[in-house]
Amino acid sequence: MGSPLGDFVRARRDSIQPASLGLPVHGRRRSPGLRRSELAARAGISVEYLTRIEQGRDRNPSVSVVNALADALSLDLAEREHLRYLAKITGGECTAHARPVPAARDVRPTVLTTLRLLEPGLAVVTNRLGDLLARTSGYDAVLGGTGLLDGDAPNLTRYVFTDPRARSLLPDWEAVADELAFDLWRGPSVENSAWLTAELSAAAGPGFTRRLNRHQVPQRGPLRLRHPVGGELTLLRETLELSADAQQLVVLLPADQATAEAVERLRHAARGGLRAIS
Known part of the structure; x- marks a missing residue:
């Protein structure tokens, strides 16, 4: 089972053209965008750890890892904010245990x-x-x-x-x-x-x-x-x-x-x- 954080990281990785980051394009690619190995190298983490994050098996990456992923994915300010928010709710497993209720409609x-x-x-x-x-x-x-x-x-x-x-x-x-x-x-x-x-x-x-x-x-x-x-x-x-x-x-x-x-x-x-x- 995935997680909101893993889904976002994977979606952004798939959307990046390697050439835009100055990476050589060699060999056949099974999917568009960056390979996991390329993103992991840019972020300074292991491919295994990145795989666990993307697949939702690691739901509590450290702040330094989240920032490293943001840098490696070349996220803008709004995307960085969204990444940090997803890390917060994924780490708390809020989405798995949320009890749906409508929002209050009062205005001060x-x-x-x-x-x-x-x-x-x-x-x-x-x-x-x-x-x-x-x-x-x-x-x-x-x-x-x-x-x-x-x-x-x-x-x-x-x-x-x-x-x-x-x-x-x-x-x-x-x-x-x-x-x-x-x-x-x-x-x-x-x-x-x-x-x-x-x-x-x-x-x-x-x-x-x-x-x-x-x-x-x-x-x-x-x-x-x-x-x-x-x-x-x-x-x-x-x-x-x-x-x-x-x-x-x-x-x-x-x-x-x-x-x-x-x-x-x-x-x-x-x-x-x-x-x-x-």
Whole structure:
């Protein structure tokens, strides 16, 4: 049986072209990327030890080994953070013993006050599971007719993977799906992530589980929408981490004049106030 840490190391090893690291390409390779012997040599560990890590038989590598693997794989800052996180949860065997429970949906009053200051802009309080916990009227005006906000407990991740309307709304659906699957690893808690992962694994199938286990750190660019009324919208995303609450405040800003004008038309068409869900 593997482990999240081993899966990530193996996936990154397979994705690296030897020539990019100045390694000679000799002989026939059974799989793409680096051989275990090449990665082990770069990290200064034995092939046997690397094999145990990749296969999940060693779940407690030292900090120095984790850092050596990060260097050997030429990981960027976000990938290094993910590697350290996976080493932590793998070492604690959290994923094996997590009891799935939904995340709390409460938002602190001071956060709600901050959100009100952003009216009539587009802003939402969410968590890494994709739960939409509170939002401005501007967010409602733009996303209200897309299906995302249907129901009493809207969730972006569930919407993207299970609602056919998401593929029409999001021209970059593949990239957004990659982001949301990756973020589940950093949910409010392992138990919360396990709760939604179990649901989506059954409802969304391989398109979801393949992304979840790939551990590909996403590149987060502008959010493009093909709005059913507003047309093509491009929104820049600014995210404020509310680390004490395991939540995020996300502000969406028009990236161009055409988007700004379309957003303004949608806001005028739908008047409302702050929406909090708890």
